[in-house]
Amino acid sequence: MDRVAIYCRLSDEDRDKFSEFDESESIQNQKSLLTKYAMEQGWNIYNIYSDDDYSGLDDKRPAFNQMIQDAEKGKFNIVLCKHQSRFTRDVEVVERYLHRKFPEWGIRFVSITDHVDTKDKSNKKARQINSLVNEWYCEDISEAVRATFRVKREDGRFIGSFAPYGYMKHEMDKNRLVIDPEAATIVRMIFKWYMEGYGTQQIASMLNERNILNPTRYKQDKGLKYKNPFMTDMHGLWNKTTIRRILRDATYIGHVIQGKREKVNYKSEVILNKPRDEWVIVEDVHEPILDHSIFYAAQKRLNNNIRSTGDGRAHIFAGKVKCLDCKSTMNKVRSGRGHTYLRCKLYGIASQNRICTSHSILLDQLEAMIAEKIKEHFSRLSFDRLVSRLKQETLLEKQAKRSAKLHTGIKKQISEIDLIIKSIYADKVKHKLAEDQFNDLIHKFLEEQKGLVEHKENIEKEIENCKKRLENTEYWAGIIEKYKNPERLNHAMVNGLIDYIEIGEKDDNKERKIIIHWLF
Template identity: 30%
Template sequence: MKLSRTKKYVAGLYCRLSKDDGNSVESMSIWSQKVMLKQFAESNSIAIYDYYVDDGYSGTNFERPSFKKMITDIENGKINCVITKDLSRLGRNYLQSGAYIEMYFPQKNIRYIAITDGIDTLNSNQNDIMPFKNILNEMYAKDTSKKVKSAIQSRMREGTYIGSKAPFGYLKDPDNKRRLIIDEKTKPIIELIYKLCLEGKGTQLISQELMKRKIPRPSAFVENAEKLYGLTEENKYQWSHRMVLNVLRDPVYCGNMARNKRPTLSFKNSKRMYIPKSDYIYAKDTHEGIVSEEIWEQVQTMIDKRKCNNKKGLYYDNIFQGLVRCPKCGYALTPKTDYRLKKKELIDFVHFSCSTYKKYGVNACSSHRIEARDLYNIVLEDIQYHGNIALSAKEDFVEKIIEKIEVEKIDEGKELSNKLELKKNQLAELDRSYEQLYEDRLEGNITERNFNLMNVSISKKQDKLIEEIKVLEGDIEVSFETEDNYKKFMNNISKYAKIKSLNRYILNQIIDKIYVYDKEEIDGQISQKVEIHYKFIGKLN
């Protein structure tokens, strides 16, 4: 293949090797690809900018670190030529490979060469066969994917453990990585979870008991858990009911395996899908169980009996979604439907409680429980009340709102103004630092390399401060739009003065958020505070 040398080319040499290609094939190895690409570039007077190596990455998608780095260098104008051993090294998805070769590379004036396929985009007459080769490469990937998947499923049916790490409670056998052995360190935790379940405790109570006893969660036993899962001393002992349920539902703890629970959509799409339990791959007596099969079956029966089966086919439409919050932790109050109650209307089956409390118990937050019926009535009555005042006693209502807004906005405006002044002072200090840096460079007191590094650092800080100043100035402007805000609120609330029922649209038009406090006893009576924050003006007393 004779190449034109009229233009100076700087190449990125791209190498890729998938696990499915096999490292034993010397002609396909990373080392041999590097040698071939280097020799070709040198013999054709093409300058080498860098090697981009993706070792162990499939060609069916382009989410590869070195490939993405190469694209970044193309965008930054560092290379104008890409060379691969063949088309399949670039990728095995013919649509995406074609998009890069026929659209992206030409748009960026990038010359692409696939050595053994005889492809050079500089010579258009050589590229007629290229789309067909890309299709063949994808067909090869599809066939390989089928074979690999079939082999893996066959191993699953045989009871061979296939997974990067062992399930909680087990270790991989040092003598046979495809076999599980009991982890004596975590075995007591599994036994305790099953024991508590047999005593009649639900998953929520079990998780709270584990936190009370300061028992570390499963991720605490994983190496580098701090980096992988963000594990800290604060969340180390936080169990959720889902963690407990996973332990109770997994047959691995009685010596059996259920695999292939979430297969990928296709060889081109790594997204995992949910499938029915009947499609799982089951294997019995694959390893020693922590609990007996009889105990495991008993636990499954107990969990199934605890379910609140919706036999009537009822569904609660949560019109308060995204609005109801816990004033203590700030997280949402979520609905819980108990179909075992003997009620006539659907709303009476439902109550709201703090999602943090549901997950982590009383040590994290309190329940803030409120019946859905009570919440609905309180909000409806409050909207009707303020809406009627807005219609009948508009002048007095307006004066009270203006007075309230002005007091709050003055305080808010002062705080924002102080922040703005601080940011402007910081920006002025950076500007002085930049001037000094420029003078040092002119006088030769600093090297060009250090000047460039410091220049980039200061510029980033300046850009960030300028953006923060713009945001603060906008917030200050908004904070003093008192008249406009109360007019918007008056127009909003008066429209709904005569409503008889609530829906999502009404709530999202006039309400910003709702805080539900815990019930408390005052003078022998139980009361509960519900704080409604309206859009434009906040809460009203």
């Protein structure tokens, strides 16, 4: 008696294809149909193999591969499917098995609805045409999906499977990011520490000492089925690579950045990195976690490749001090007596060749001199001029503009939902919607609208708060006083006031030129 292996497969695109009035393509219905057919033919069923949620192009289907292994061992002599596309949508796989391996192994392939039977030699061309049509279908679906994703990306809608660390997907709109307060606190902490002079490795150690889960473990702890292919340990520890990736991510200032990587084509699993000029970047889409000024100050420090010292922290002028003559960076050096000073990098590399002189200056001495220079600089500027410049440089002004733009976008979304709700009511009146469908839709859109209204109200409060602070004379007087008479310089103050400093060599009178390039 003939022994038959029944194979069933269903993928997401197949589910989406059918409405409730179409014949169901479910795995269970495939099994029932094929079992009945095998019994009518008098075939003995060896096994039923089924792959649920697998594409017809996927060569890693577990049940499919098990069936192929059993076929090679001669455990059955017929493979039965509902349609040839259930077996595969790949032309190469059709040729490999239906026309080469199966005949070698003495196996007959039968599919019911498209009348494929390898026992009938005359329908080989029909099988090949079927396989081409199936592959064209996959190609068309792939292009349609890519086009849909492209439109969503360009519209600023997030299409990733998982939100970046610090954000989560909106409950009602999975293409919109909202702040995850718990993770956002850690993101702000990372940037704060970095701008205080700590290095990426030291920041990772500080997070690990506090038993804070890294992004991968944090998502898994929240119940997400997230897998990180680059994860090197299972302990949830931070490393400097993760810290650096967070410091580079403009998602934290409200931008949506997508399309960094792309599969070669629908038949390949190979994913290639795309050049930066091909990324899709849409600015000011969601609520930012960070001030723009903090983020870009961090980028400047990263680009300058500033290194921390043995205690994990860079000095306050790191990356900002240059030799006046050769324009090299001034490196931190410690003398045999324990004094810390800055020295021309080029001189340190080639001191014997006398390409440049040392330009050395004690770090403490430079700090005292810069503090005095700051006082002098502020004394030359009028209060009104200082307030005007600070307002231009401050995040408050930029934040107010971003919030206003975000507010306009949310108002538009609320108006769109209003139109949708009116349309749903109209369909109900015309009896185009059943009562349960109407209730489900209305509940969904009213909930989404409620969330948007709350978000709009919060943004309005932020805008009002920014305006009050921008108009608050005492607030600006406090900032100016803090800068005019600093008790001690710190990283935030230096980064906020100074672009870079140039140090000259001492002249015959032991005097040196120091030029400060101010940010305002």
